Amino acid sequence: QVQLVQSGAEVKKPGASVKVSCKASGYTFTGYYMHWVRQAPGQGLEWMGRINPNSGGTNYAHRFQGRVTMTRDTSINTAYMEVTRLRSDDTAVYYCARDLGGDDAFEIWGQGTMVNVFS
Amino acid sequence: EVVMTQSPATLSVSPGERATLSCRASQNVNSNLAWYQQKPGQSPRLLIYGASTRATGIPARFSGSGSGTEFTLTISSLQSEDFAVYYCQHYDNWPPWTFGQGTKVEIK
Numbered sequence: 259q260v261q262l263v264q265s266g267a268e269v270k271k272p273g274a275s276v277k278v279s280c281k282a283s284g285y286t287f288t289g290y291y292m293h294w295v296r297q298a299p300g301q302g303l304e305w306m307g308r309i310n311p312n313s314g315g316t317n318y319a320h321r322f323q324g325r326v327t328m329t330r331d332t333s334i335n336t337a338y339m340e341v342t343r344l345r346s347d348d349t350a351v352y353y354c355a356r357d358l359g360g361d362d363a364f365e366i367w368g369q370g371t372m373v374n375v376f377s
Numbered sequence: 378e379v380v381m382t383q384s385p386a387t388l389s390v391s392p393g394e395r396a397t398l399s400c401r402a403s404q405n406v407n408s409n410l411a412w413y414q415q416k417p418g419q420s421p422r423l424l425i426y427g428a429s430t431r432a433t434g435i436p437a438r439f440s441g442s443g444s445g446t447e448f449t450l451t452i453s454s455l456q457s458e459d460f461a462v463y464y465c466q467h468y469d470n471w472p473p474w475t476f477g478q479g480t481k482v483e484i485k
Contacts, residue, residue, distance in 0.1 A: 293474075295421075303413075303421065303464055303476040319473040320378070353420060362468035363411035363426035365433075370420055 260284035262354050262368035269374045270344050277340040278371045280354030287335040288312040291357045293364060294328060294339045296350040308357075309337060344375045379403050379467050383477035389485040396452040398480045400465035405445050409469035412441055412450045415479075416461045424463075425450065452482075460484055 265279040280292065294306040307318035309328040316328050322341075330337045337354055352371045355364035380403040390396045400410070408428040413421040423432040425441035428448060438453040452459055465477040 302479045303415075303466070305466075305472075305474045305476065308472065317472045355421075358426060361426055362409070362474060363423055363432075363466070364413075364421070365423050365426075367420035367422075 260356075260366050262356060262366055264352075264354060264368040264371045267372040267374070269376075272345055272375060272377055274344050274375075275340060275342045276344060276373050277338055278352050278354075278373070280337045280339070280368050282335045282337070282356070285356075287330075288332055290359045291362070292328075292330070292337040293355045293357060293362075294326075295353045295355055295364070297353070297370075298347070298350040301350075306339070306352075311337065341373075344373075346375050346377075349373065349375045378473055379406060379469070379475050381465055381467055381475050381477035383463075383465055383480045385480060386478070387481045387483060389483050390455050391485045392457060393454050394485075396455055396459075396482055398450040398452075398463055398482070400443075400448040400450070400477050402446045402448075402467055406467040406469035408444045409467055410441075410443070410448050411466045411468065412439075413464045413466065414459075414461045415464065421464065455482070 263281045288311045291308045293308040309316045311330045327340045354368040356366040358365045382401045384399045410428045412425040415421040429441045440451045442449050462479045462481045464479050468474045
């Protein structure tokens with residue numbers, strides 16, 4: 259079945275970096291955009307950006323440009339999202355989500371990766 | 378950036394009753410609007426896309442309507458499993474895609 263499996267929880271200090279992975283299965287990885295969405299504790303959903311797994315092209319939300327990098331490895335059907343210069347307000351659950359294809363609603367979601375940033 | 382505003386923040390409804398949730402966009406997003414359901418500790422689930430098309434496996438009691446800047450999600454007869462937080466999201470034209478702040482549907 260179609261699924262996205264993310265890497266495990268992380269604990270980081272301010273100023274460090276974190277890289278979250280998202281392994282896709284059950285569909286053609288290069289056929290659909292992969293998006294990243296985060297959710298701070300008790301808060302709503304925030305779109306961070308997307309990657310075209312076929313071309314590697316990316317689009318980032320303005321507030322994350324320069325601090326977030328999305329990449330992919332098509333040989334293992336895995337997308338990655340790295341956040342640098344972590345701050346305490348980056349503490350959140352980070353989700354990868356695959357769109358519908360031709361429609362940017364997010365049909366398939368990963369289980370989420372909790373990233374805790376504290377000193 | 379398009380701002381999505383949902384109302385109300387909390388909706389108290391009795392099981393079996395109808396729930397109507399609203400979402401307003403700060404500018405025209407055509408029909409490029411999705412609704413998601415999220416339960417505590419779970420990932421969001423896509424309910425509606427294209428403003429009115431139910432996603433695969435979504436019960437018929439969920440319906441979406443609207444276009445342009447005003448959208449509605451209706452749950453015709455609330456079941457116990459429907460108590461959750463609901464988010465709208467636009468995906469019109471070009472990123473960034475933005476979400477509303479959510480409506481919590483709670484048991485009255």
